[in-house]
Amino acid sequence: MGTVRPILDFKEIENAKDRLQDVVKETKLIYSNIFSSECGNQVYIKPENLQVTGSFKIRGAYNKIGKLSSEDKQKGLIAASAGNHAQGVAFAAQKLGTPAVIVMPKTTPLIKVEATKNLGAEVILHGDCYDEACAYARELEKEKGYIFIHPFDDLDVIAGQGTIGIEILEELKDADYILAAVGGGGLLTGIAVAAKSINPNVKVIGVEPEGSPSLKLSIDSNRIIDLDSVKTIADGAAVKKPGELTFALTKEYVDEIITVSDYELMEAFLILLEKHKLIAENAGVLPLAGLKRIADKDKKVVCVVSGGNIDVLTISSLINRGLVSRGRVFCFTMELPDKPGQLMRVCEILARNNANIIKLDHNQYKTLYRFMQVQLEVTVETNGHDHVASIIDDFQKEGFTINKVY
Incomplete structure (x- = not known):
């Protein structure tokens, strides 16, 4: 499959930062003694789980919708999401005065469904994973004339997520590594473009679940891979197929993709909860679970904790499994x-x-x-x-x- 080299100018990310100035919360870095001692590096947490809608997704969604013409906004918006992008789109649509329909997989945690409805969006449950929900949303887009807001394979969305990279390096200029979770790749590639534009020497690493390694397999094969199935507790990162834009941007800007097991996610979740009193969803702790894969020592490493929308029953289960995993x-x-x-x-x-x-x-x-x-x-x-x-x-x-x- 041939892919067109995407052009994402750093200026677009800077413009997105200005656009988001009064919309997103300032999520200052938190130094972590426990994660630092566990991996032998100086670890900082970027807590996007504390963001307005509980995740980083508000950045890309608001940047995209904020750039739409009045005519497009009147058509109404449609999106597919396992939860966090849904809330980002719903929040932005409500704030900017345009109706939104969100298609979510039937497996989406109830807390994310209810949060999306509470922001004024119409929610349709369809399919067992993001990709099936997305296919149905695309059908509705054609049928109803909606404007589709892609969760990751859109340059305006990617630029919005990239504002995280600017914020990290404004606060920690000499960061050596930035680790970000991988679902479709929008967060990772946005951060990578921003970070490399500011400091070409910083290493940007994507962390995927072992049960959903679509971007890693695609990069290793030098072509976009569409997985037959995904199986991971990190529902927010359970994407069968990366985007064409994110695939191409990953090849150009990202240093490495690593994978972690669900057991490692449970451990990272428990440490974050117990030692930092921060609650993150499974996909949100992917970078923390990936810390032990870094061979270098005594480096400054920033982990983007991307989201914290998780239901109480899942929290209980993760705590119990994490306790077992940690002995x-x-x-x-x-x-x-x-x-x-x-x-x-x-x-x-x-x-x-x-x-x-x-x-x-x-x-x-x-x-x-x-x-x-x-x-x-x-x-x-x-x-x-x-x-x-x-x-x-x-x-x-x-x-x-x-x-x-x-």
């Missing part, structure tokens, strides 16, 4: 002789290892020899993987064989 919750089973004092021995070992029991199930019906042995399942609160290893070692010294569940 903060340890569950194991063991078989004990069915005689007095055995359970006390287990509790004594856990007590001297400062492991707090969360749950304990003493069940003689789970073993083959129910009159001779019982199965014990224990869940304890721990301080990390080293603590878990120490507990296992102590049990082994006492002659117990334990089986780790998680």
Whole structure:
């Protein structure tokens, strides 16, 4: 597939910054001791989760819609989004006095659907992922004569997102790396064009979920790849196919695309919540999860936490899984002789290892020899993987064989 080299002049990003002056919040960098110590670099967080609509998407949407003619605005707007672009378009449309219809995948978290409706947009749920919602939005565009606001493959949208790059380097002139999440690539490429225009030596890295690596595979193959399916907890980055503009801009301006697992996302989410008291959605923590992939040390690294629109049930699930992934919750089973004092021995070992029991199930019906042995399942609160290893070692010294569940 041939792609036309996109021209995105840095002046367009500067103009977008002026246009957004009284619209977006100032999201100052936050230095992170914990993420810095975890990866051996000086890590700064750009908290776009604190933005007006809970994500960076307001920047691109407002810049695009703000540039439309009065005639186009009267036609009405249509967009497809897994959530954050929807709110950006709805907010901008409401502020600029134009109607908006948003097509969202059926899998979109309820909090994002309701937030979009509350901003005055009409919401249509269609398809199981962004790409299916987008295809339907395109049909409605032709049928109704709406103006389509693309979430990433549009130079005005990309320019709006690029204002983040200007802000980062205004505040931290000597930044060595900027890490940004990748869905369709609009955020990444906007930041890359802006950052490289100011300082060609800064490295810009995109971070994608392992279950949705469309841009990385496209760059590696030197052609746009359309994935058959995507599977990741980062719903905001679950895009099967990058844009032609973002693909071309990535080739020219982006240094590297890396991927991270859902488990790494859960860990990053938990650290951000626990240590910084900041809530981000799964796609929002992609750059933080990608920090350990940077081989360089003692560099100044900025991670753009791109959004924080997440429902309470998902937060609860992520906390629990993050605790397991970090070794903060340890569950194991063991078989004990069915005689007095055995359970006390287990509790004594856990007590001297400062492991707090969360749950304990003493069940003689789970073993083959129910009159001779019982199965014990224990869940304890721990301080990390080293603590878990120490507990296992102590049990082994006492002659117990334990089986780790998680």
